[in-house]
Amino acid sequence: MLSKNLTKYLHSLQLKKFRLEHNAFLVEGAKSVLELLTADFQTELVVVTEQFYKENTQKLEKQPFRLEIATADELARAGTLQTNDAALAVVKTKDNDFLYAEKGEYVLILDDIRDPGNLGTIIRIADWYGITKIVCSQTTTDWYNPKVIAASKGSFTRVRGYYAELTAYLEKVRNMEHGTQIYGTFLEGKNIHQTTFGDTGYIVMGNESNGIGPTVEQFVIHKITIPRFGGAESLNVGIAAAVVLDNWRRG
Amino acid sequence: MLSKNLTKYLHSLQLKKFRLEHNAFLVEGAKSVLELLTADFQTELVVVTEQFYKENTQKLEKQPFRLEIATADELARAGTLQTNDAALAVVKTKDNDFLYAEKGEYVLILDDIRDPGNLGTIIRIADWYGITKIVCSQTTTDWYNPKVIAASKGSFTRVRGYYAELTAYLEKVRNMEHGTQIYGTFLEGKNIHQTTFGDTGYIVMGNESNGIGPTVEQFVIHKITIPRFGGAESLNVGIAAAVVLDNWRRG
16 A cells, blocks of 8 residues: 555656656656666656566566555556556656767757647657657756656657757757757748758757747758648647658658 | 527537437637638537637628627536637538549548547648548547547548448459559558559558558558657557658658
């Protein structure tokens, strides 16, 4: 059974304020927790159902974290998932280390992505396309929000995030010696089907309603657009990120 | 003020049973309702806030539907949207007319898409890429579910849906005289970046967890795959549909 104190602690981590205070976040769901166990994270606590424990004893034993057994109901009440699931973990957040595109690499930059579901989806897509670094504006939703972690479907274990004031950040990286191409999606840009991507670079995706802001826009060297063939006004930012990364990988 | 009976009627349309009984569905939100007013649909009733009425009087007057004014609160209570919005409509469903790919055209086929948000997103993406016909398996979630209509962001006015038993449907269309290419996404298929798409065809997307079922698989001539470069296990079906259609349009 989960103690009152523990349940209270788990609840508190739904709020950014307490995640910052404890330098910890929630990972919910059997699949995400299993991915976590093989990843390079400092796990503090794992709560699982008896069934999950029986099926994964080997993976759970001999690990340095505290392990608790709870019922599916207790787990559901402790976490944010609406459906019962079999596992939940409390994990130490990573330091906000500076990230940049090394030679031959691409980094995704997010300018003011507000929706946690969108950020999580973008992390998953970045992971699919082999991008391991995402730089977020300080107005972008919190990477460690349980909805972001859930929507990333385990990809949060393979993709790193770095929050920065984007103007200062772009100022710094655009003069790197190996040369840097900065791409950004706009309604009026070059058709992405005719775009060739340089060796090393950054791809900027903008806010759900307003796109890339004017201060960040000044740093974008290549304005690109996903061509439209029908009547829809726009694409969701996660969808757009996937299409852009697919075109980038296609070369 | 909305009468009790009217509120009850609006509520009932959240359920498929009553949508079928009344041959009607809900369109919620100012933006969707405005798109509806210029589209080819038989609108039965429009409920708007006074503010919305003032701003759109011309568009709302002289139309053959019943018009009601309500408060934002009443609208929120009558509909399914969690946030208040300014307009809601009741619209007659279209007949389930047979759809197929005419010469030079592509049709999207959905095999067992269960999530309304996914179906709505796919309708929006199809619309962006100029696809106007979607054929759904009978197990696919209801096109007229308010969540589908909302997620389509007005694209439901430009894209038609047709529900069919897919085996019989594919049996019928694969022998059409103008020749038909049937493409389907699988984990182990030909790299979509190296795929060329024929002049006329069908693209099948499968269920969120299980992909395309074995009976439908038999009809797929070209098995295609979105290449993966990183660690994520899968892509959401809406994301996958966008990437496939972008590759198709790229030629």
